[in-house]
Structure formats: C-alpha cells, structure tokens
Amino acid sequence: MERHFEQELKELKENLLRMGGRAEGIVRKSIESLRRRDPNLARQVFEDDRVIDRLEIDIEESCLRLLALQQPLAGDLRFITAALKISNDLERVGDHAVNIAGGTTRLGGQPLLKPLVDIPRMADLAVGMLNEALDAFVRRDAESARRVVRRDDEVDDLNHQVFRELLSYMIEDPSTITRAMELILVARNLERIADLATNVAEEVVFIAEARIIKHHADENAAGEDFGRG
Amino acid sequence: MGAKRALGASAGGGPAEVAPRIALPTPALPLGEAPAHPAAEARAATPSGARLSVRDFSLYYGRHQALKAVTLEVEDRSVTAIIGPSGCGKSTLLRSFNRMNDLIPGVRTEGTLQVSGADVLSPATDVVDLRRRVGMVFQRPNPFPKSIFDNVAFGLRLLGVRGRTELETRVEASLRSAALWDEVKDRLERSALQLSGGQQQRLCIARCLAVEPEVILMDEPASALDPTATARVEELILKLKTSYTIVIVTHNMQQAARISDRTAFMMMGELVEMDTTRRLFTSPAKKITEDYITGRFG
Numbered sequence A: 001m002e003r004h005f006e007q008e009l010k011e012l013k014e015n016l017l018r019m020g021g022r023a024e025g026i027v028r029k030s031i032e033s034l035r036r037r038d039p040n041l042a043r044q045v046f047e048d049d050r051v052i053d054r055l056e057i058d059i060e061e062s063c064l065r066l067l068a069l070q071q072p073l074a075g076d077l078r079f080i081t082a083a084l085k086i087s088n089d090l091e092r093v094g095d096h097a098v099n100i101a102g103g104t105t106r107l108g109g110q111p112l113l114k115p116l117v118d119i120p121r122m123a124d125l126a127v128g129m130l131n132e133a134l135d136a137f138v139r140r141d142a143e144s145a146r147r148v149v150r151r152d153d154e155v156d157d158l159n160h161q162v163f164r165e166l167l168s169y170m171i172e173d174p175s176t177i178t179r180a181m182e183l184i185l186v187a188r189n190l191e192r193i194a195d196l197a198t199n200v201a202e203e204v205v206f207i208a209e210a211r212i213i214k215h216h217a218d219e220n221a222a223g224e225d226f227g228r229g
Numbered sequence B: 001m002g003a004k005r006a007l008g009a010s011a012g013g014g015p016a017e018v019a020p021r022i023a024l025p026t027p028a029l030p031l032g033e034a035p036a037h038p039a040a041e042a043r044a045a046t047p048s049g050a051r052l053s054v055r056d057f058s059l060y061y062g063r064h065q066a067l068k069a070v071t072l073e074v075e076d077r078s079v080t081a082i083i084g085p086s087g088c089g090k091s092t093l094l095r096s097f098n099r100m101n102d103l104i105p106g107v108r109t110e111g112t113l114q115v116s117g118a119d120v121l122s123p124a125t126d127v128v129d130l131r132r133r134v135g136m137v138f139q140r141p142n143p144f145p146k147s148i149f150d151n152v153a154f155g156l157r158l159l160g161v162r163g164r165t166e167l168e169t170r171v172e173a174s175l176r177s178a179a180l181w182d183e184v185k186d187r188l189e190r191s192a193l194q195l196s197g198g199q200q201q202r203l204c205i206a207r208c209l210a211v212e213p214e215v216i217l218m219d220e221p222a223s224a225l226d227p228t229a230t231a232r233v234e235e236l237i238l239k240l241k242t243s244y245t246i247v248i249v250t251h252n253m254q255q256a257a258r259i260s261d262r263t264a265f266m267m268m269g270e271l272v273e274m275d276t277t278r279r280l281f282t283s284p285a286k287k288i289t290e291d292y293i294t295g296r297f298g
Helices: A004-036 A039-070 A074-107 A118-139 A142-150 A152-172 A174-209 A214-219 B038-042 B090-096 B127-133 B148-158 B164-177 B197-210 B227-240 B253-259 B277-282 B287-293
Strands: B050-061 B064-075 B079-083 B107-115 B134-137 B215-219 B245-249 B262-267 B270-276
Touching: A004 A039, A004 A074, A004 A118, A004 A174, A039 A074, A074 A174, A074 B277, A074 B287, A118 A142, A118 A152, A118 A174, A142 A152, A142 A174, A152 A174, B050 B090, B050 B245, B064 B090, B064 B245, B064 B262, B064 B270, B079 B090, B079 B253, B090 B215, B090 B245, B127 B134, B134 B197, B148 B164, B148 B197, B164 B197, B197 B215, B197 B227, B227 B245, B227 B253, B253 B277, B262 B277, B262 B287, B270 B277, B270 B287, B277 B287
Parallel strands: B079 B245, B079 B262, B134 B215, B215 B245
Antiparallel strands: B050 B064, B050 B107, B262 B270
16 A cells, blocks of 8 residues: 555656646647737637646645655655756746747737748757656656757757847848847747756756756766765 | 662672772863863774774674674764664664673674774773763663762762862763753752753763763664754754764654764664765665665665
8 A cells, every 4th residue: 555655746746747748738839829820829828827837836835745744855855856846947938938929929910020940940849858858757767868958059059040040130121120039039938948948857867866967067076966976 | 879870880889889990081171162082082083083983793682693794983073873673783783882782691792893993892891981981871861869960970979089179060061061051050959850851861961971971872862852852952962073972873864864974774783874964865875775764664
C-alpha cells in the first residue's frame, strides 16, 4: 500500500505535467493566432493563461504543505524544490504566450510584413525544447535535459537573425516600424520561452544528479555540487 | 553512594575511597565561555585531525555480533551524528567510545579504538579517566538526588578539588557553559530534582563539562524534552562544538540535519555511509541511505 506522502508526490508530478502540457499548448496557440491574425484565438490564449496561473498557485501551495508537514529529504526534497521552480517557469511561459497574443491583437487585420519563416521555426524549437525538458523530467533523464540546454543557442541565433532582418525593413521603410516592432517582440518572447525551457531542463539535472548547472555553474570551479563526483 | 554512577567514580565504591586521580589543568577555567582545553591541546589529535577513531571495530554481546568491523573517524571539535533504525548498533558504538559497554557482562571487542590518538582498548587504559575525558549524557536526564551545586561539584570533588572558592568558580563556569547559570544561580542549594526536564539535562551537561572532557557523547539527549527545551539543548550543542568534540545518537533526522557537521548512517551493526551532513541529507550515495532518511523504511 502506497504511503500517503508517495501519493502526494505522484499528484504533484501529474499536476506539473498537466501544467507543462498547457504551457506547450498556449505557445502553439499564440503563434497560430499570429499566423492567422485571429483575435478570437488570441482571446483564448488570455483565458488559457489564467488556468496556468491557477495551476501555479495550486502547485506552490502543495509544495509548501509538503515541505512543512513532511520535512522531505534527499531526492524528495530536491524534487519538491525543483517543482516550485518549474511551475514558476511554466507560468512565465504562459505570460510570454500572452504577450505574443497581445501582438496579434494589436496588429489587428493588417497584412503581415513578410511571410513568417523564422518566427514559426523559433516557435517549433522553443516548444520542442519545452516538450523534451518535461519528458526528461518524467524520466529523470539528465542527459536528455542537458541536450535541451545546448539547443538554446540555436534559438538565440534565430532571434538575432529576425532582429537584423526586421531592422533592415524598418530602416528602408519607416512606415513598417510598428509592424516590425511587433514581430521583433514576438521573437523576443519566443527566445525567452526557450530560456525557460532551459531552466526546466536545468532543474531536471538537479533532481536527477543533485547538481546545479544553471549559469554555467558546472563549467566553473565555483559550481555548486551536492552530488557525487 | 546510590546506584547512580558518576563520571570519574570508581567501579565499586563511593567518594570516600577515591584518591585524587588527575590534576585539573590550571589556571582556573575562565568564567563564561566554554573553556579551551590545555589538556586537550596537549594531547594532540591524530594527524588526520580525528579526535576519535575506530578501525575494523567489532563488538559482541555473547554470541551476538552487534558491531561489524566499523571504521570511522570523528573530527575534533565537530558534531557527528549517528543515525539508523532501532537495533542498528548506534548506541552500542557510542558507548564503546568510553568503554561503557564494559559494564555489560559478556561483551567482547575486536579491532582498534583510539581517543586523541591513543588506543583505549588496551588493559592498561585508565578507564575511569577515559570516562572523564569522554563524557556522556543520556536520554533521560539523570541528575543526582542532590543540590544543583553538588551535582556539578561531585566530579570535581572526586578529582580532589576541595577549596570552596575553586569549586564555586568551576561550578559557575560549567553552569554558564551549559547555558544554565542564569536560571539557577539563586538556588544552587536547592535539589536538582526540582528542575524541569530541559534544565535537568543541561545540568547533566554541566556536570559533564565540569571535569573538562575532550569528547561529549550524547545518546538521544533531547528525545525526552519538549520542543522548546530541545531547541535550547541544540543551541547549546552548537555553542559547545567550538571547544568539544560531540557525538550524538539521534532518531530525529531533522535534528541530525540541524546540528551536525557529519552524519554516519548505520544498519544492522554496519556503517553504511558517512558524509558531510549536507551531502548525506541532500543526495546520499547509497539507495538504502536515501530510503531510510526519506522514511521509506525503518
């Protein structure tokens, strides 16, 4: 018979995964709303975000309760503290999706400046990273998580590319500035989403190996090491 | 003398038979802070910094082997916690450090055990002095049915301290070191049994400190105390570790985590794992350690 505590840990994990699924979904929806310039879809994004916010609060309350009442140690402790941070990261993913959808609303029915190529590519990458980070979380797979971290550079590069391209548009024709700026912000939000996926992956490494790798900690001697070797 | 066995008491008799055993280091203990130990300094710790060490140490109660080739070191002036399920041998190991197990018939040991670099298992060891140097505090506070003053002075008198002034000085210093002085200074002549549980325990610690130990062994010192008293004992332990080496056996994982520098996990007579407290409680090396500290068994 499973201990009550184990049951609660399982529920916590399921809630996190549920929240992760919604985070992936909301990002996809926000890009779709942009692609189709669909204000209804944008409105749905705003509502979906409220669900994500509530999930974060629930998860935070669960974690605090578990910490206070069960005084978890070792693997349980790492899991619960990581869960707090992951839920925070996922909530911010939702916020960035809301920002993207806000751009859709502001652009209204205006024709897109140019066919969207890099931005959907960035979105695929970012959502893919999030998906793999959450997958690694389920399997406690640190290797997989580290791969996610390494892919962040690709997203950063695309972000710069988008910026340079749109900059040249704006210089050439100042009347495009408003629309170009909106797209630049969309790219920026996607870049931040990829960063948050990286954060989730770093938390997974912490859970699995008791090693803090954020801010390139494991590359410096000063890196924190609670773990083995 | 009653059945209570004091630190420094001879095996059979009462105070009248005991000649002064060792001169306490002079000058007199400074009042207030936990004293530094000239004697302890003189008896240098082993090169590795270990105040206590056991190597391949086994102990048998008759045919039953309670400790199985345990090897570990206790660092000087630190707090080391020993945790493990009931019957794992942690109290047996603790009692070995001052040979209290000798008092149990049929006990036999193998291997080596060193205190401050010197073997203490040899027959030539002055066991009484060992028990002064390696003091012990028990789970249930056991003050003598005497006054507060006499409790603390008891060991000192056995050691030959007679002068009233010197006794008073040392008693005060010990009670201050045990964080009890302010509460009892106006009633030193009253019976120790009137003190609360937490106060009695701190009195037992003061009694221990009076004879200037190097090591203080504590067998679940707070498990009979309420949370406030427990917190005070823990604070005291943190204060004392700057001058004494402390080994504490505890069932309370959080307590071990709060106050110890290193923790040893034992099971069925064996040392399973020992590490810094931080590492042991955040990511133990062995699964069985993890299972125990997360409460999945034991």
